[in-house]
Amino acid sequence: MTISGCLTKCLKPCRWAFRRIARIPIVQVLWRTAFDRRLLRRTAFIRRKPTRENAVAGVVLAYHVIEKGLTMPNRRLNFGHAAVFNLANACERFLRDFGEAPQVSHGIAVLRAYAAIHDHEARMADPDFWKTFEATLARLPDVPPAVEPQFTREAFYAANQAPFADFARSRHTVRHYAGPLSIERIRAAAHLAFETAPSACNRQHVRLRCICDATLREKILGIQGGSRGFGHLADKVLIVSADLDDTLDIKEHNDVYVEGGIFLMNLCYALHYHKIAHCVLVWFCNPANDAALRALISAIKETEAVVALLACGEAAETFSVAASPRRPFDEVYAEI
Numbered sequence: 308m309t310i311s312g313c314l315t316k317c318l319k320p321c322r323w324a325f326r327r328i329a330r331i332p333i334v335q336v337l338w339r340t341a342f343d344r345r346l347l348r349r350t351a352f353i354r355r356k357p358t359r360e361n362a363v364a365g366v367v368l369a370y371h372v373i374e375k376g377l378t379m380p381n382r383r384l385n386f387g388h389a390a391v392f393n394l395a396n397a398c399e400r401f402l403r404d405f406g407e408a409p410q411v412s413h414g415i416a417v418l419r420a421y422a423a424i425h426d427h428e429a430r431m432a433d434p435d436f437w438k439t440f441e442a443t444l445a446r447l448p449d450v451p452p453a454v455e456p457q458f459t460r461e462a463f464y465a466a467n468q469a470p471f472a473d474f475a476r477s478r479h480t481v482r483h484y485a486g487p488l489s490i491e492r493i494r495a496a497a498h499l500a501f502e503t504a505p506s507a508c509n510r511q512h513v514r515l516r517c518i519c520d521a522t523l524r525e526k527i528l529g530i531q532g533g534s535r536g537f538g539h540l541a542d543k544v545l546i547v548s549a550d551l552d553d554t555l556d557i558k559e560h561n562d563v564y565v566e567g568g569i570f571l572m573n574l575c576y577a578l579h580y581h582k583i584a585h586c587v588l589v590w591f592c593n594p595a596n597d598a599a600l601r602a603l604i605s606a607i608k609e610t611e612a613v614v615a616l617l618a619c620g621e622a623a624e625t626f627s628v629a630a631s632p633r634r635p636f637d638e639v640y641a642e643i
């Protein structure tokens with residue numbers, strides 16, 4: 308017998324044992340999550356080596372904070388100095404390391420819009436601060452100030468029953484709410500979203516809870532943390548979750564987020580159709596936040612993964628939305 312034949316014969320029982328072990332659920336969990344971790348280890352934030360892609364994300368995040376601030380109800384002057392400083396720095400670093408990019412131009416445009424709402428008197432409140440980012444503004448002098456679109460409620464919903472392309476283009480995140488919102492309209496939008504969202508094998512993993520109680524809402528938004536300046540105006544908060552018990556194999560462990568994401572977008576369209584102003588709120592699934600939310604809402608099953616929250620309300624009579632310009636199409640689309 309050859310050496311390789313001998314080895315094959317000896318290893319046969321081992322292969323059989325390996326296969327049996329690999330089928331043990333907990334081993335599958337360890338193997339699959341190790342695969343997830345390997346993917347995570349490649350990211351710029353873990354390797355601490357900023358890539359251009361990661362730097363773009365940093366600039367967008369930094370300008371979005373200010374862009375949101377510019378559209379806030381009851382906006383005050385000189386808001387968010389630390390965030391403005393952060394944006395100016397992110398733009399400076401990007402220009403130094405990678406050169407120009409549409410996202411940096413928009414970052415500068417947002418800084419310029421911020422500067423434009425502050426006259427000489429407003430700047431005198433903190434002259435040192437104002438000096439810090441004027442140098443950044445001077446780097447791209449031809450970029451005009453960003454414009455955050457303004458709407459009346461009527462104009463905003465003029466296309467809510469239009470053909471899809473116009474309807475989809477008319478939906479924007481709204482953070483300025485006024486007055487109560489009837490539960491019947493929420494229910495109608497939720498019904499439409501559930502009726503029409505696809506799901507893997509139609510297993511419908513998603514659950515939706517509408518928080519009507521004001522005290523509970525306040526506590527939940529406090530945990531979420533991303534609705535400062537507007538969350539208190541929301542008349543309802545929705546919680547989108549998906550049940551891992553509707554998955555049948557470890558292979559599907561990320562499906563809850565795919566299912567939740569598909570449903571979430573469908574729900575946004577359904578809310579827009581029913582003229583309900585809304586803002587998706589990210590759910591950072593860290594253990595402390597997760598436990599705090601579950602302590603407040605015992606109906607969330609142990610096997611459910613919380614996917615996102617939504618702040619909802621009746622749109623104010625007039626309001627602004629963040630411009631949120633999209634990446635150039637060629638950056639995100641390829642034919643291979």
Ligand SMILES: Cc1cc2nc3c(=O)[nH]c(=O)nc-3n(C[C@H](O)[C@H](O)[C@H](O)COP(=O)(O)O)c2cc1C
Binds near residue numbers: 479629
């Ligand atoms: C997953 C997700 C999480 C979000 N989290 C927040 C949030 O915590 N706070 C907030 O004000 N907006 C949040 N948003 C709203 C985005 O900022 C907004 O959708 C984006 O700028 C695009 O604007 P548009 O909805 O008007 O097209 C979130 C959106 C998504 C999709």
